[in-house]
Amino acid sequence: xxxxxxxxxxxxxxxxxxxxxxxxxxxxxxxxxxxxxxxxxxxxxxxxxxxxxxxxxxxxxxxxxxxxxxxxxxxxxxxxxxx
Numbered sequence: 642x643x644x645x646x647x648x649x650x651x652x653x654x655x656x657x658x659x660x661x662x663x664x665x666x667x668x669x670x671x672x673x674x675x676x677x678x679x680x681x682x683x684x685x686x687x688x689x690x691x692x693x694x695x696x697x698x699x700x701x702x703x704x705x706x707x708x709x710x711x712x713x714x715x716x717x718x719x720x721x722x723x724x
Contacts (some may be wrong), residue, residue, distance in 0.1 A: 645692065648708045649684045651677065666705045667691050 672681030
């Protein structure tokens with residue numbers, strides 16, 4: 642059995658609550674959950690299904706070699722000209 646590790650991005654939904662989960666290393670692998678714990682459980686299931694589908698069709702399974710880094714960038718935008 643091979644073990645894979647993937648970084649997931651949990652984005653909170655400010656309107657409905659819950660989280661949307663994406664997997665940067667696996668484009669198109671998206672799921673959601675009502676709580677953080679549920680979202681992570683759903684992520685495991687989605688990743689497993691995604692990797693199994695890739696394996697079934699003979700595609701290479703992406704391996705995350707370096708975890709992505711999350712950073713916050715602030716910008717300032719001046720007044721619009723002519724406004």
